[in-house]
Amino acid sequence: MPSSGSEPAFPRRGGVLHAEQVPIPAIAAAVGTPTYVYSANTIRARLLRLEQAFASVPHRIHFAMKANSNLAVLRLLHELGAGVDIVSGGELFRAREAGFIGRDVVFSGVGKTVREIEQALEERVLLINVESEAELVTIDAVAGRQGVVAPIAIRVNPEVTVDTPHAYIKTGEKGQKFGIPRDDVARLVAMVHELPHVALRGLGMHLGSQIGNADPMRDALPRLLSAIASARADGHAIAYMDVGGGLAVPYHADEGDADVDDYAEIVLAAARETGLTLLLEPGRFLVAEAGALITEVLYRKHAAGKDFIVTDAGMNDLVRPALYQAYHRIDAVESIEGTVVADVVGPICESGDFYAKDRPMPDVSAGALLAVQTAGAYGYTMSSNYNSRPRPAEVMVDGDRFAVITERERLEDLVRHERAHLQWRTA
Numbered sequence: 534m535p536s537s538g539s540e541p542a543f544p545r546r547g548g549v550l551h552a553e554q555v556p557i558p559a560i561a562a563a564v565g566t567p568t569y570v571y572s573a574n575t576i577r578a579r580l581l582r583l584e585q586a587f588a589s590v591p592h593r594i595h596f597a598m599k600a601n602s603n604l605a606v607l608r609l610l611h612e613l614g615a616g617v618d619i620v621s622g623g624e625l626f627r628a629r630e631a632g633f634i635g636r637d638v639v640f641s642g643v644g645k646t647v648r649e650i651e652q653a654l655e656e657r658v659l660l661i662n663v664e665s666e667a668e669l670v671t672i673d674a675v676a677g678r679q680g681v682v683a684p685i686a687i688r689v690n691p692e693v694t695v696d697t698p699h700a701y702i703k704t705g706e707k708g709q710k711f712g713i714p715r716d717d718v719a720r721l722v723a724m725v726h727e728l729p730h731v732a733l734r735g736l737g738m739h740l741g742s743q744i745g746n747a748d749p750m751r752d753a754l755p756r757l758l759s760a761i762a763s764a765r766a767d768g769h770a771i772a773y774m775d776v777g778g779g780l781a782v783p784y785h786a787d788e789g790d791a792d793v794d795d796y797a798e799i800v801l802a803a804a805r806e807t808g809l810t811l812l813l814e815p816g817r818f819l820v821a822e823a824g825a826l827i828t829e830v831l832y833r834k835h836a837a838g839k840d841f842i843v844t845d846a847g848m849n850d851l852v853r854p855a856l857y858q859a860y861h862r863i864d865a866v867e868s869i870e871g872t873v874v875a876d877v878v879g880p881i882c883e884s885g886d887f888y889a890k891d892r893p894m895p896d897v898s899a900g901a902l903l904a905v906q907t908a909g910a911y912g913y914t915m916s917s918n919y920n921s922r923p924r925p926a927e928v929m930v931d932g933d934r935f936a937v938i939t940e941r942e943r944l945e946d947l948v949r950h951e952r953a954h955l956q957w958r959t960a
């Protein structure tokens with residue numbers, strides 16, 4: 534790791550990268566900006582926190598890799614014994630590359646294609662979480678063609694009230710596309726008996742994301758438990774109970790974590806009551822605080838009585854503020870004298886391209902580095918090439934080691950691949 538000797542100005546509680554001294558200026562100089570920087574030690578600490586909370590029952594933590602599918606992050610979680618929750622063939626491919634095998638994988642999502650179901654069955658995934666009757670029939674047909682029996686779980690929509698900071702990140706409420714409405718579950722469970730190539734091994738749910746208290750889980754668990762009891766009464770050998778992800782992390786400096794112990798207490802009680810293996814699918818909780826987006830200030834601008842800080846990162850690099858009006862703390866990497874109330878905006882041609890509005894900020898000049906905090910979850914994975922911009926680099930820091938992947942390397946690999954497979958065919 535190149536070292537500049539300068540210490541980041543932000544390793545305080547509630548921020549990211551507090552678990553180790555990460556030489557951000559040296560990383561920015563070596564890799565360029567914008568770049569995501571992840572801390573392996575923070576991910577270790579977060580996983581340990583959850584492992585300790587659930588240690589008293591048989592359980593497995595399946596990281597929802599949609600939150601962060603960087604290979605170094607996945608490899609670390611694999612080494613630490615986690616499994617993964619995937620939602621596409623692409624995620625299955627990345628999971629395999631990171632060392633996960635079939636039984637480490639649960640496959641969620643409302644729109645799995647036949648090809649994705651085939652691949653999941655070829656890999657012998659632990660569970661395919663079924664989200665509709667049509668999907669159930671498709672899985673049975675695909676498994677039949679492969680001559681196997683697909684292990685499935687039914688994802689119940691418990692239809693409870695879920696309190697999240699934005700409507701787009703609720704999933705377990707009535708009328709949403711996710712899961713099987715709770716009144717339909719018994720019918721689907723019964724249908725499984727008619728389908729020779731599926732075996733119902735679990736029931737699960739996922740309530741939503743960034744859920745700061747245990748109330749929705751408290752409301753939903755009895756509904757999941759009753760579905761489990763009916764499925765068992767109907768003769769199914771249920772082995773797993775999946776409570777999804779959703780645990781909140783602090784984005785504001787004065788916010789606390791979701792109360793893991795409160796959450797664990799009610800989930801543990803339910804798991805004990807069933808005697809089943811508990812599956813958890815946390816995404817954000819494991820990685821959000823382990824990541825920051827490092828961006829350079831390009832310009833200061835004063836217009837119509839307002840101050841703007843123009844950064845080289847935009848909504849294509851981190852879309853959460855534009856998509857969910859999400860708050861991310863923004864700190865100067867090196868100490869700056871004075872503050873200014875400013876909008877922090879990116880270079881994209883959209884008025885929604887901002888990271889902060891009218892926010893007291895360090896009075897930075899062009900060339901200063903900013904750290905957009907709590908960006909390790911749904912940061913890079915939701916980034917795009919909008920405005921034909923390259924995606925940010927990603928750097929994983931682990932003590933004095935670091936692993937870098939840049940867009941140039943990704944594109945070079947793609948082009949190499951394309952060249953290797955380019956061939957003309959006669960029509």
Ligand SMILES: Cc1ncc(COP(=O)(O)O)c(C=O)c1O
Pocket residue numbers: 597600618641642704739741742743777778779780814815816817818910
């Ligand atoms: C099925 C499923 N499991 C797990 C997660 C992970 O959620 P979170 O990152 O909030 O823990 C999600 C995303 O909301 C999801 O859709």
Ligand SMILES: N[C@@H](CCCC[NH3+])C(=O)O
Pocket residue numbers: 599702704742743853857910911
């Ligand atoms: N992408 C969302 C979380 C939703 C996860 C998928 N169900 C976020 O950035 O907050």
